[in-house]
Amino acid sequence: MAQLTLQPSGKAVDVAAGTPLLAAILAAGESIPHKCDGKAQCGSCHIFVQEGRKTLPRIQKLENDKLDTLVGVSSKSRLACQTLMGEADVTIELLGFV
């Protein structure tokens, strides 16, 4: 288990390694758009990883291809539905893009 901190609320939850961040965010009771239900097709679950970015599994082609189509993408960008929790604490920012 590692700690996932959600900004801007500041809520922190323990999450098992390998859990999709989208599932962890929803289980924590936070709201995040996820129009395609985790298929990397909509981009609405776009988040910024503020801390712990390098501890997360690398971006795969499906996620990378979708990120390439979004506006406001930065080196901190991930899709919550495609990003699995790692073994270390992470802080993410929920952007609320739709």
Ligand code: FES
């Ligand atoms: S829920 Fe659609 S890309 Fe993540």
